[in-house]
Amino acid sequence: MRKYLNLKFVIGVVSVTLLTQLVYSDGEGDAVLSIPPLTVQTFPDAECRIDDWAAKPEALDYEETKKLALEAEVDGRIGKALTCWERVIDRTTCTEEQRSEARTHIKSLRPRVQFNTDPVKAKIWNVLVVIYKEVKAERKSDDGKVTNYHKIFTEKDLSTIGRELAGFRDLVFLWSSGVLLPEFKVVIVTEPITDISLAFSGNGFPIGPREIAREFEKHSTAEKKYDTVMAYIKCRGDGGSNINSPFTAAMYGRLGELKGAGYMMVPWGTNYPYKDELVGEMELHEWLHQVDDVVHHYLGYPRGTTRSSDDGRGVGDNRPNGEEEYKRPKDGRNWAYFYKHLMTEHLTRQIWSELTTTNIPRENKPGAKIKITK
Numbered sequence: 001m002r003k004y005l006n007l008k009f010v011i012g013v014v015s016v017t018l019l020t021q022l023v024y025s026d027g028e029g030d031a032v033l034s035i036p037p038l039t040v041q042t043f044p045d046a047e048c049r050i051d052d053w054a055a056k057p058e059a060l061d062y063e064e065t066k067k068l069a070l071e072a073e074v075d076g077r078i079g080k081a082l083t084c085w086e087r088v089i090d091r092t093t094c095t096e097e098q099r100s101e102a103r104t105h106i107k108s109l110r111p112r113v114q115f116n117t118d119p120v121k122a123k124i125w126n127v128l129v130v131i132y133k134e135v136k137a138e139r140k141s142d143d144g145k146v147t148n149y150h151k152i153f154t155e156k157d158l159s160t161i162g163r164e165l166a167g168f169r170d171l172v173f174l175w176s177s178g179v180l181l182p183e184f185k186v187v188i189v190t191e192p193i194t195d196i197s198l199a200f201s202g203n204g205f206p207i208g209p210r211e212i213a214r215e216f217e218k219h220s221t222a223e224k225k226y227d228t229v230m231a232y233i234k235c236r237g238d239g240g241s242n243i244n245s246p247f248t249a250a251m252y253g254r255l256g257e258l259k260g261a262g263y264m265m266v267p268w269g270t271n272y273p274y275k276d277e278l279v280g281e282m283e284l285h286e287w288l289h290q291v292d293d294v295v296h297h298y299l300g301y302p303r304g305t306t307r308s309s310d311d312g313r314g315v316g317d318n319r320p321n322g323e324e325e326y327k328r329p330k331d332g333r334n335w336a337y338f339y340k341h342l343m344t345e346h347l348t349r350q351i352w353s354e355l356t357t358t359n360i361p362r363e364n365k366p367g368a369k370i371k372i373t374k
Helices: 001-010 062-074 077-092 095-114 155-175 211-220 283-297 336-346 348-353
Strands: 015-016 022-025 033-035 039-042 123-132 134-140 146-152 178-189 228-234 250-252 261-267
Touching: 001 146, 022 228, 033 155, 033 178, 039 155, 062 077, 062 095, 077 336, 095 155, 095 336, 123 155, 123 211, 134 228, 146 228, 155 178, 155 283, 155 336, 178 211, 211 228, 211 261, 261 283, 283 336
Parallel strands: 123 178, 123 228, 228 261
Antiparallel strands: 015 039, 022 033, 134 146, 250 261
């Protein structure tokens, strides 16, 4: 219940549940994960239907595009105005100040334009989720002391992960204006992990790129290319010695072992989700690192088209390299509005439709023809 209450509080929307519930198992009957059905968020006060937002590949003139945007706003053609301001972002060369102006207009216009609510019309982003159900290992310290580690995902843990994945999926579908929809294949590995030496070496973690690549190869086919791979291993909670983990979660860059897919590693603790976070917020934060990489490297958009999900700053936080267009209020409980800012103001519907993990030849990169000037 917390999920839907939080979503309504944060973004003021109406929820409409679609599709049937999906249940995943490893086939042995002793480990099951359920992902709640897709919940589509719609703006009840949208003034117009979806406009034709798709862009042609060629670059546009900034002044002419801005003129068309302003004229459409004056005439009350909200959908057209939004599209033209988005073209400033994804098809013109202009200054960062001019792009910031465009984002200001987009911020006010986007909620007034209805977005796609039909999951069938969305572009699918394929996600392979690998859950290592059990860790059963020991470690001998330099003084000869042996510590036993035994962590196992309970039904409650799996239920929480299922809700987190659903929350992540719903937020991506919502804040991409229904352009992109994550779709999951969940694999539960029941063979216990017995070697956790890397967890204490400072050089990595038990489920690194080479290890996850073994599962990836089993499930990736020529017909099924995964864009993101997520691995969960239980490290903390439910008594016994906790496994050392150097991070809450981490997103690796493009990996050759995964044919260009991004890789998210989650050393799970039973304190997830953190207090006041949206359900799926942790996964969304890490996944946005991959989006940042794809937008600037695969698609060729100039640096600054979007920002890192680490660039959020609160009021009074003046650390360098922070995003200045959004400042989290002092009473802010999470970073949801910052992620919404990145996804709905920096990234246009056109850019969302272009996301890919297949490296595009330089001459065909959609963002390669534009620049951000000083």
